[in-house]
Amino acid sequence: MDVLSSLMDGFATAATPGNLLWALVGVLLGTAVGVLPGLGPAMTVALLLPATYALEPTSAFIMFAGIYYGGMYGGSTTSILLNTPGESSSVVTAIEGNKMAKAGRAAQALATAAIGSFVAGTIGTMLLVFTAPVMVDFAVSLGSPSYLAIMVLALLAVTAVLGRSRLRGFCALALGLTVGLVGLDPATAQPRLTFGQAQLADGLDVVVVAVAIFAVGEALWVAAHLRRTSGQVIPVGQPWMGKEDWKRSWKPWLRGTALGFPFGALPAGGAEIPTFLSYVTEKRLTKHPEEFGKGAIEGVAGPEAANNASAAGTLVPLLSLGLPTNATAAVMLAAFSHYNIQTGPLLFDKEPQLVWGLIASLFIGNLLLVLINLPLAPAWSRLLQIPRPYLYAGIVFFASLGAYAVNLQSFDLTILLVLGVLGFAMRRFGLPVLPLILGAILGPRIEEQLRRSFQLSNGDVSGLVNEPVAVVVYAIVALVLAWPLVRRLLPRGAVVAEQPEREREAAGVG
Amino acid sequence: MSTLSSRAPGWLPKWLHGRAELGMVALLGAAGGLVLLDATRLDAPYSQADPLGPRALPIVVGTMLVVCAVALAVDVLRGGHGEAEEGEDVDLTSPTEWRVVLPLLAAFVANIVLIDRLGWVLSGAILFWGTSWALGSRRYLRDVAISLAMSLATFYGFYSGLGIHLPAGVLEGVL
Numbered sequence: 001m002d003v004l005s006s007l008m009d010g011f012a013t014a015a016t017p018g019n020l021l022w023a024l025v026g027v028l029l030g031t032a033v034g035v036l037p038g039l040g041p042a043m044t045v046a047l048l049l050p051a052t053y054a055l056e057p058t059s060a061f062i063m064f065a066g067i068y069y070g071g072m073y074g075g076s077t078t079s080i081l082l083n084t085p086g087e088s089s090s091v092v093t094a095i096e097g098n099k100m101a102k103a104g105r106a107a108q109a110l111a112t113a114a115i116g117s118f119v120a121g122t123i124g125t126m127l128l129v130f131t132a133p134v135m136v137d138f139a140v141s142l143g144s145p146s147y148l149a150i151m152v153l154a155l156l157a158v159t160a161v162l163g164r165s166r167l168r169g170f171c172a173l174a175l176g177l178t179v180g181l182v183g184l185d186p187a188t189a190q191p192r193l194t195f196g197q198a199q200l201a202d203g204l205d206v207v208v209v210a211v212a213i214f215a216v217g218e219a220l221w222v223a224a225h226l227r228r229t230s231g232q233v234i235p236v237g238q239p240w241m242g243k244e245d246w247k248r249s250w251k252p253w254l255r256g257t258a259l260g261f262p263f264g265a266l267p268a269g270g271a272e273i274p275t276f277l278s279y280v281t282e283k284r285l286t287k288h289p290e291e292f293g294k295g296a297i298e299g300v301a302g303p304e305a306a307n308n309a310s311a312a313g314t315l316v317p318l319l320s321l322g323l324p325t326n327a328t329a330a331v332m333l334a335a336f337s338h339y340n341i342q343t344g345p346l347l348f349d350k351e352p353q354l355v356w357g358l359i360a361s362l363f364i365g366n367l368l369l370v371l372i373n374l375p376l377a378p379a380w381s382r383l384l385q386i387p388r389p390y391l392y393a394g395i396v397f398f399a400s401l402g403a404y405a406v407n408l409q410s411f412d413l414t415i416l417l418v419l420g421v422l423g424f425a426m427r428r429f430g431l432p433v434l435p436l437i438l439g440a441i442l443g444p445r446i447e448e449q450l451r452r453s454f455q456l457s458n459g460d461v462s463g464l465v466n467e468p469v470a471v472v473v474y475a476i477v478a479l480v481l482a483w484p485l486v487r488r489l490l491p492r493g494a495v496v497a498e499q500p501e502r503e504r505e506a507a508g509v510g
Numbered sequence: 511m512s513t514l515s516s517r518a519p520g521w522l523p524k525w526l527h528g529r530a531e532l533g534m535v536a537l538l539g540a541a542g543g544l545v546l547l548d549a550t551r552l553d554a555p556y557s558q559a560d561p562l563g564p565r566a567l568p569i570v571v572g573t574m575l576v577v578c579a580v581a582l583a584v585d586v587l588r589g590g591h592g593e594a595e596e597g598e599d600v601d602l603t604s605p606t607e608w609r610v611v612l613p614l615l616a617a618f619v620a621n622i623v624l625i626d627r628l629g630w631v632l633s634g635a636i637l638f639w640g641t642s643w644a645l646g647s648r649r650y651l652r653d654v655a656i657s658l659a660m661s662l663a664t665f666y667g668f669y670s671g672l673g674i675h676l677p678a679g680v681l682e683g684v685l
Contacts, residue, residue: 054672227601389647430592459561
């Protein structure tokens, strides 16, 4: 498989006028929705997914690529101009970015975020081009036991590593697996947890689940605690950077990219850890340590690049293994399923046009983003002033519309409501939502591989560990689960570096 | 975040005060029981092609739910509590405002009931207007105009842009 010629074919697919238009629409919609307070990339993608259903798959995914990067970029605009971001991946951007904006340097903060995102996104997508085929070659050699082990690792890592309470993570995971159980058992066609409802026989649509938990749950949660005095939006003109800003930005961009991409590709890696690591790195390496905490441009450039590079990294396991490592990827996997497209190693063989078209449009989307967002930044910042009642009414309105439009059944709205209330309760009691979403989408896949493994070994339990990769992955799983015990045995000083959560908070205060 | 659970009705036993999280315990426990009960109902004859059968995963998940419920109950009763989520528009210092949440839920339910009868344009407008009213918008004329504009725009947008025919309901023939 010649990577570069495949990529060129991808550009040929993506660069037709029609598909370019969809990429543009995706970028604009993604940014516009992503800018809105309270709407992170995952929610943006879930809400806009129904809008792509009428398109044929290739165009739909090209539009999707635009929405994905647009949503990410929109989130960082919000955190720079408004502070207090809802999305964990842009928490770090807000630390210095909002300080810069308050000091009258919003234009430079937005510019270094936009250009850094472009640089990191382009390099990250290039790395995706070269690593995904290698991963595919590795993945085709894997059997069911190894796949099972890798998916178990992804679930447990997300549950045990991220979030503040492991116990509550496991509660959310169990609920997600329950959601995944609903429907006909694929092997014996017996209904499970359907309670005699014919509409539940096909299972719960993961997109409806995601929209309910993310959008409806968030709207209810905000409604319960609506801030009466809205945050101060900082007015902004045309983003630009002076020579000094460029000189201080380009190294953090590259370092952020180097940190972000590998973390994005790891299970439970996500964007939180690399953005934080990038922040710490820049704070240590900067020639202007006195500016940190008061709006240092390096503290925006590095984390923003890390954020976008990790978004590209996320696509490596998603496309080559069919393994989502964060919420956005989980929603994208649901979109693939909607089109009956199997992600995984065979995807590159079966749907080369779609995959390479998608990858090429990531490059195009990135370029469009930087071209569009620099001049449009003042318009985006006006979106932040939308009255909150309309904003959250709009979220509920579009969530309902999207869930209803898939099947035109009011029953889906009932599911949306029930799961939305669950999403509300989870926010209230500190249950992380990510394990639930990943559990709902990976649960059925895990069961399939589990039963196939047992089938291959004629019911012998040893069939679960008869591949070397599976054994290695289970060893990692054991390590992840045993980590808190191990940590307790280590001397106190040795473990401080392993607690980014607390250090990050300290950094936020200081 | 302790302010969240400060108000408790007097008729509750003292050990329940500030322990609303036990509701989550009940939910997990009930879900676990339901999943296990449902699993026993499944037919699982031994087959060469599927030695594990359809029951295995429900039993694992049901057990996991029950174990989580017990562990969470222990954690809550020993004084642990989950941290409520923060956000751009979230003010955690104020208690849960049910006067906002309940009307919002009512608007949502109205849409579920009405969408197949009145059609999306009216039902969606009621949803948008009701939600924005619940959230404190009181400029009635503007609110109604925006609500109708939103539902009309999405109706025609889905019709011509995406080829999805949302129900016209009572306005069938007018639209």
